[in-house]
Amino acid sequence: MSTDRTPTAPAGYVQPELDVRALAEVLDGEYAEIRDLVRTNLVTYASVLEEAEELGFDAYRERVRDIVVEMAATGQTGMGFPKRYGGGGDVGASIAAFETAAFGDLSVLVKTGVQFGLFGGAILHLGTERHHDTYLPDLITGKLMGCFAMTETGHGSNVQALGTIARYDAAAQEFVITTEGDQARKDYIGNAARHGELAVVFAQLEVGGQSEGVHAFVVPIRSGGEVVPGVDIEDDGRKMGLNGVDNGRIRFDGVRVPREALLNRFADVTPEGVYKSTIDNPDRRFFTMLGTLVQGRVSVGGAGVNTAKVALTVATKYALRRRQFAAGSQEEEQLLLDYGLHQRRLLPLIAQTYALHFAQDVLRAQLHNVFSGLEDDPQARRRLEARAAGTKALGTWHATRVIQECREACGGAGYLAVNRFAALKADSDIFTTFEGDNHVLLQLVAKGLLTDYASEFEDLDQLGMVRYVTGLAVETVIEKTSAHKLLERVRDLLPGGDEWDQEAGLLDSEYQLAMLRYREEHMLAGVARRLKAGVDRKRDPGAVFSEVQDHVIAVAHAHVERLVLEAFVEKMRTLPEGGNKVALGLLCDLYALSTIEADRAWFMEHGRLTVQRSKAITREVTDLCRKVRPLAGGLVDGWGVPAAMLRAPDLVG
Numbered sequence: 001m002s003t004d005r006t007p008t009a010p011a012g013y014v015q016p017e018l019d020v021r022a023l024a025e026v027l028d029g030e031y032a033e034i035r036d037l038v039r040t041n042l043v044t045y046a047s048v049l050e051e052a053e054e055l056g057f058d059a060y061r062e063r064v065r066d067i068v069v070e071m072a073a074t075g076q077t078g079m080g081f082p083k084r085y086g087g088g089g090d091v092g093a094s095i096a097a098f099e100t101a102a103f104g105d106l107s108v109l110v111k112t113g114v115q116f117g118l119f120g121g122a123i124l125h126l127g128t129e130r131h132h133d134t135y136l137p138d139l140i141t142g143k144l145m146g147c148f149a150m151t152e153t154g155h156g157s158n159v160q161a162l163g164t165i166a167r168y169d170a171a172a173q174e175f176v177i178t179t180e181g182d183q184a185r186k187d188y189i190g191n192a193a194r195h196g197e198l199a200v201v202f203a204q205l206e207v208g209g210q211s212e213g214v215h216a217f218v219v220p221i222r223s224g225g226e227v228v229p230g231v232d233i234e235d236d237g238r239k240m241g242l243n244g245v246d247n248g249r250i251r252f253d254g255v256r257v258p259r260e261a262l263l264n265r266f267a268d269v270t271p272e273g274v275y276k277s278t279i280d281n282p283d284r285r286f287f288t289m290l291g292t293l294v295q296g297r298v299s300v301g302g303a304g305v306n307t308a309k310v311a312l313t314v315a316t317k318y319a320l321r322r323r324q325f326a327a328g329s330q331e332e333e334q335l336l337l338d339y340g341l342h343q344r345r346l347l348p349l350i351a352q353t354y355a356l357h358f359a360q361d362v363l364r365a366q367l368h369n370v371f372s373g374l375e376d377d378p379q380a381r382r383r384l385e386a387r388a389a390g391t392k393a394l395g396t397w398h399a400t401r402v403i404q405e406c407r408e409a410c411g412g413a414g415y416l417a418v419n420r421f422a423a424l425k426a427d428s429d430i431f432t433t434f435e436g437d438n439h440v441l442l443q444l445v446a447k448g449l450l451t452d453y454a455s456e457f458e459d460l461d462q463l464g465m466v467r468y469v470t471g472l473a474v475e476t477v478i479e480k481t482s483a484h485k486l487l488e489r490v491r492d493l494l495p496g497g498d499e500w501d502q503e504a505g506l507l508d509s510e511y512q513l514a515m516l517r518y519r520e521e522h523m524l525a526g527v528a529r530r531l532k533a534g535v536d537r538k539r540d541p542g543a544v545f546s547e548v549q550d551h552v553i554a555v556a557h558a559h560v561e562r563l564v565l566e567a568f569v570e571k572m573r574t575l576p577e578g579g580n581k582v583a584l585g586l587l588c589d590l591y592a593l594s595t596i597e598a599d600r601a602w603f604m605e606h607g608r609l610t611v612q613r614s615k616a617i618t619r620e621v622t623d624l625c626r627k628v629r630p631l632a633g634g635l636v637d638g639w640g641v642p643a644a645m646l647r648a649p650d651l652v653g
Helices: 021-042 048-054 056-072 093-100 105-125 129-141 282-291 296-318 340-371 378-409 411-415 420-433 439-449 460-472 474-481 486-493 495-501 509-536 543-546 549-574 579-598 602-604 611-637
Strands: 146-149 165-169 173-180 187-190 196-205 210-220 231-235 248-252 253-257 267-269 275-277 323-326 333-335
Touching: 021 093, 021 611, 048 056, 056 105, 056 129, 056 248, 093 105, 093 275, 093 296, 105 129, 105 196, 105 296, 105 340, 105 420, 165 275, 173 196, 173 210, 173 333, 187 196, 196 248, 196 267, 210 282, 210 333, 253 378, 282 340, 282 509, 296 340, 296 378, 296 411, 296 420, 296 611, 340 378, 340 549, 340 579, 378 411, 378 420, 378 439, 378 549, 411 420, 439 509, 439 549, 460 611, 509 543, 509 549, 509 579, 509 602, 549 579, 579 602, 602 611
Parallel strands: 146 196, 165 196
Antiparallel strands: 165 173, 173 253, 187 248, 196 210, 231 248, 267 275, 323 333
16 A cells, blocks of 8 residues: 655645554544454454345344344443443443444444344333343343334324324223324334344323323233234335344234333333323423433444445545556556545545544543433533434434445445445445434434523424524524624634634634634524514414524534534644644644535625635645645554455455
8 A cells, every 4th residue: 555645745744654553542542442342343243244245135134133142242232231230331332332333234233223222222211120120131132132113104203293002901000002003003113023022112101091192111022933912013125225134014903011011210100090200291201201312323423434434444545556547757557546636535534534533422421421420410411412413413424425425436346246335335324314314303403502402492392492482582592502702702812803714824723613603603693583583473483493494404514513623623632742643633624624615605605704715725625635645544544444344355455
């Protein structure tokens, strides 16, 4: 692999020395041990990458199940469960393990997520000791397989409107689970078609004819491998990808389960049929219940970033081997990565992947602190939920974009199924949809911003949010949501006073952050004004929100991009001086300026970017790409993707 300095590097520039091993230690962080265990397991079962194409449909599913159970025996998948049940007692480690497992076969990853994250997580976080004692020991080993039956044919994102009913029969002290029509059948449920014995079923609870909202129940769906009476299971069949996961549809026809089957951490029903909950407000109860399941979004977002690392590793190594066309009078053809366009295609994506990696580190730490009880502030939980939603959206969209760009950057060779791009594209595509549709998730982010994560946060549906925001003066909304008092702050940090956006250096991180903060806060104030203007004209709040929905999504996207840059900048400040810090500084600048460049039309429309400065940013991005070019091989090696996981012999050698 060539790592010679490209002849187009800027004159007088001194290339930093990259210590790949030290870089890998920074990236693996405090969870290096669990990440290395996962890498070892991935290499042990590397043959599944071929078996995914060679085995028949049913055989591949069985192979994936076997691998999941065997990996569970190493402790890899149980890190988030309490030690008393055989787990590792470390929520952060469980996320790190899942992220790293995304280097491998994604059917194995998703099967793991369904079993231990969704099914196991629901038992752990929504159940109480009676459920933990009964299910967790066998669940953690994979002896007891289960599924997470939330999504229905008619409702995916709108969980409050689920159609499955759970009626309490006080005389029998049982709940009766019923699928009320085809739209209420549970659909796309992983582990349902073949392997699940139990399902955590989300259903509308009815007690004494009174609806109490959505609750979760443990319901047997198989016994001894056979579907139990009253349950009907249909195989979803082949999908675009992830065909090692047995997704299925489930219907319930008056299935009876004991009163104790209700996962009763937040609410219970007495034997006599009296509903009790420690949370009086039904909306708050619902959102509190769903909030305990946030680790699924944190996991999927991190997995998306790591699938992008696999694609970029392959494409970068190929670009450092593959030659095409002679440059000038040279007899030897030129390496792909020496072409400016190829640098522009891949290197900003490497920078963005690093940025998202460090943003994921921040999110994982927040999750660990909240779920371990280290941070018990209700606002901290709301901020976690919103940040998880936004990071998941950006991380999974990034994966989809990167995999496509990298496939194209490898030409026709990248299209061959022997290389990993076919599987990566097919298997990761659904990441943008499951654990929350990305556009819906960004609306959750915006809701938090508009309400400043107030105590009403959980209670507000779409219309409630509009009424809440428009019930305040616009200036109050702006004041509540303006976390930085931006203009006052930048005058202290940057030269030029009110002309800071023209005077500050492009490579000043405070300038870069100020630009992203300005965009976010300007957009946020604009949304608040548009909402209030619509309601002041006596228009229906739902119609008003629908009209500004694109604006809502834009402000959420801008907010998360700002958080990502902040995470990268803060990480930079903790690094020791040396070549690695210089190299990561180049990437941080490249991420920041390419983000501004990508939305330069907005900045120019709103007076924060002149034509001359816009052109200067484009020149700087190109210059940064030239500087990063000689470091590219080491930067992708720092991610530590096992060679066996690249599975691209014609591309990487």
